[in-house]
Amino acid sequence: MKVLPEAARAALARSNKEQKRFLGFFCESEMELSPTPLTIFILGLISILGISPANTALAVTDASSPLSTYIVQVRKRTDKHSFASEDLDTLYRSFLPTTAASSNQEQRMVHSYRHVLSGFAAKLTAEEAKAVRDKDGVLNVRPEKTLSLRTTHTPDFLGLHQGVGLWKESNFGKGVIIGVLDSGIFPNHPSFSDKGVPPPPAKWKGRCDFNGTSCNNKVIGARSFIGSVSVMQANPPYDGVGHGTHTSSTAAGAPVRDASDLGNAKGTAIGMAPLAHLAMYQVCDVYGCRDGDILAGIDAAIEDGVDVLSISIGGNSKPFFDDLIAMGTFAATQKGIFVSCSAGNSGPAYSTMENEAPWILTVGASSIDRSIKATARLENGQEFDGETLYQPHAFRPALLPLVYPGVSGDQTIAQCLPGSLKSRSDLQRKVVVCDLGDGSDPVAKGREVKDAGGIAMILVNGRTEGYTTLADAHVLPAVLLPFVAGREIKNYLSTASAPTATILFRGTQIGRSVAPAVSFFSSRGPSIQSPGILKPDIIGPGVNILAGWPFRLRNSTDKKRAFNIISGTSMSCPHLSGVAALLKSTHPDWSPAAIKSAIMTTAATSDMEGRPIVDQTLHPADIFATGAGHINPSKAVDPGLIYDIEPRDYVPYLCGLNYTDSEIERIAQKKVTCSSITSTPDYQLNYPSISMRFEGSVTKVSVTRTVRNVGPAKSRYKSVIDPIKGLDSIGVYPSFLEFTKANQTASFRIDFTRRVDWDATATPFAQGAITWVSAQHSVRTPVAVVFK
Incomplete structure (x- = not known):
């Protein structure tokens, strides 16, 4: 394998701490971090999956050429x-x-x-x-520029069950084509069996660049767009990273029995739309995802006739006229293609969103009710639950001396970074506490502890990660614990005369009550480019997700690991792509905006116990973390009312963003004169959520929306208003909507009046909802209010 070019090396040098954290789950126990071809591959993988926006604006250059x-x-x-x-x-x-x-x-x-x-x-x-x-x-x-790439149990968790509900109504997505832009695909994986899958529809125009019979009725298209337009130079898009195989099988993988990773999360792996077709457009390699290649992939997908585009790729927030994913997907939406994109992995800070355009469904990441559990037990009887993918059955849970090498305050030692424990002879046969710290590879920390003679590791989150725990394939008995547990363990260490601890390995557990919960890494709004559009739109499963993985990326002693458990908004995006395919199969006449509306207005705002969805702090997650809420496929198929947007509606919206005519022409591919158009402020776009601002002396803002009846022909809806802090009043006019036939539309106005004494410094934003309720449906429109 060739050496990384200087641009890629520079990107790695600028990689932030979070990149290292999220790549930990790709480091197998046999991998050595030395300058070998394997190391180069892992470094390249970091450049692709790195979650920092720091490496997303590189000009792609050839160091040996001025081109x-x-x-x-x-x-x-x-x-x-x-x-x-x-x-x-x-x-x-x-x-x-x-x-x-x-x-x-x-x-x-x-x-x-x-x-x-x-x-x-x-x-x-x-x-x-x-x-x-x-x-x-x-x-x-x-x-x-170069951008970054951002399940056995999730169908059950999302209420998808064979023979009933949405799966049955949609015929498992049969006839729908999902185009995936990613790192390629491993076509011989069992998740891509075409058993029971019919031939592709007649509209399909794509091709397969694999040799032999690798493509079938499941994988109907596979092309590479890495740096060449020439058909003669076309290379088969084999997945050399793993990411594309994982996302594809999540969206539309065929059922595979007895799937697991190191024996964990065992069950039948199956995608969201198991009878849908897949088309892979390889636009990423170990060096990254070049936006020119991404454009070429979207261009081909439009030409080929896909119905849904799944794009788990992102970069810095930028104006839509300079964001090639936004520009390419605008063209796709104009052709009736639904687009799902990852929100980004730069949370929990606000305004870290990627893929903010309103024609994109932007998906954040949440946990599921499955854990791969291990428990740290202290000598004083305290127990703290965490997670690990490595579950050694032979480990004896006897109490062993417990030590925290970072007690001196040296962060390099506290985080057990490579080389930091070489001189520590006092760690022999002990359980070592390490801080997750700067996000460096958790598996490498365990290797450092093991090399220093430690027998086990207790890894503890920082305040940023909170209660989000990721399952890693460690090289020694280990467990990752929440931040609060780490604090308690350190308190115990400071008071106990002879502290001891052990780890109990519990295996796969189903039924965690605090689920879904928003992961710390999931990027948050408000949107930078269009504050009047609430982003993310939705959250979906993205923590410790098991899905297909190329055999050949595993080491020679472990060839049978055909599945991998990884985390990120890259994982949540294809869940929503698959759900969109189910809705498209059920409602082939629905526009992309209608499908998005159905997903958002039926989203869940409560967890499995009926409590508000929480974030990594275990406090209620705010609207800029959840968007409309958590995907609820069974309700999305029958939303009652939908907010639709015609393709032509986006031009007045773009004028409302104060883009120049030339800038809008770059997006719309036609001449536009905003001075002759009545522009639409972003908060007035007929979106299924409302995001508005009170700036300066403004005390009243009115918002209008139009809904279309897709429920019973004769129906009557009443408005129900959630109170919003900081507002004196919220008025909905009319307060009732009457429908006498299918597809009838109705418009309404909402007047928001601000409290004049509201302290915007102390509470800069508030949230609530307007819900239209009938005898059969509840149509929730989330509302975010920002005070400036």
Whole structure:
């Protein structure tokens, strides 16, 4: 394997602490962190799955060449006839400067786009890029950037059961095509068996670049877009990372009995839409996900005829006219394709959202009611529950001396970082307490403890991670405990004369009551780019998710591990993609906005015990962590009312964001004159949630919405208002909605009046909901109010 390029090495050097934490679950016990090809692979994997936005704005360059990849957007031709691909290629090449035109154009041209934007990606020098930028008809030239990639039990947890409910009504997603943009796929995995799956629908135009019979009625398409537009150079999109196999099998994996990871989470692994078709568009490798390749993947997915796009990729928040995922998915939505994206793994700080565009379903991550449990027991009888994927049956739970090497305050030692315990001869045959700390690899911490002679490790969360615990494949008996447990253990260590402890391994447990809970890493709103749109839209399972994994990524002594347990909003996104496929199968006439509305207005706001959903602190999660709430598939299929948005409605919305006409043209691919359009403020878009601001002396804000009846033809809804702190009054007009036929629409206005004495400094935002209730349905519209 080639050495990482300087750009990738620089990205790794800038990686924040969280990246290291989240890659811990990929480090197997046999892996040594030395400069070997395997190490290079792991480092590359970090660059892909890294959750920090620090490495998401790199120009892709070749250290041995002055050429870089640039994305060139040109004004769309207004000719009435449609251009063939060959004609577009000729048109695009006409924009290349003479220096590029005189060289091998086939090598210079990287991608030629047809749907996602009018333009192309090409290898240019900085001088050539400037020359292209100055040509007539060129809207924008920018360097390509690199973005990051962000189940046995989850169907049961989400209420999907064979023979009843949504699975039965949707026929398990039969006939729906889910396109996945990711790191490729391992097509011979049992999760991609096509048993019982019919041939793809006639509209399918895609192709399979695997050799032989790897594609079937399940995996109907597989193409790679890593750096080349040439069909002749097409490489089979084998998954060299694992991420794409995991997300694909989560969305639409076939049932696989006796699936487990190291014997844990055992059961029948099955995707959300097990009879749906899959099409893989490989746009990521060990070096990252280049946005030019992402655009090419979306472009092909539109051409091929997918119904749902699942994109577990993200980067820095940026204006939609400079966000190629937003631009590409806008084109997809215009074609009726539903798009689900990960919210990002940069929580719990506010305004850390990715993929904020309103035409995208933005998905945060929550826990499920399954734990892979271990318990730390102290000599004084205290017990603290945590998690670990490594469950050694031969470990004797006898009390052993307990020690915290970080008592001196040295954070390197406290976190048991590689090399920090080499001189510690006092750790022999002891249970060692280590801080999770800066997010470095938990498995590497255990290796350090083991090398120092420790017999077991108790790893404790910091305040940031709180009660979120992730299950790792440790190299010695170990358990990860919540922050509060770690604090209690350290108190015990400071008072006990001869502290001792042990670890009890409990295996897989179902029925954890505090579920779902929002994970600490799940990115939070408010949205930076469009504060009037509540983001995330929804949360779904994203903590300790078991799904398919390529055999060949496992080491030679452990080839049978075909499943892996990992965490991230990358895992929650395909859960929602699969649910969207089920809804599309049940309601083929519903628009992407209608499907999103059904998902959001029926979301759950309570956990399995009927209490409010909590976050990593075990306090109620706020609206910028949960969005509308937790996905509830069984209710989403029959929402009663839906908020719909026509594709044309987004142009006035973009004008309302104060984008220039040229900036909107880059998104909409047509000339727009905002001065001749009545713009729509973002909070007035007909969205299934409301996010509004009181700024300055403003004391009253009115919001209008329109709903469509998709329930019983004759129905009557009454408005129910959740009180919102900081508001004097909330008025809904009319307070009743009457429908006499199916698909009838009705509009209403909500007047929000602010309390003049409200202290915005002490309480900068509040939340509530407006719910329309009929005899059969409850349609909840979450409301976020920000005071400035």
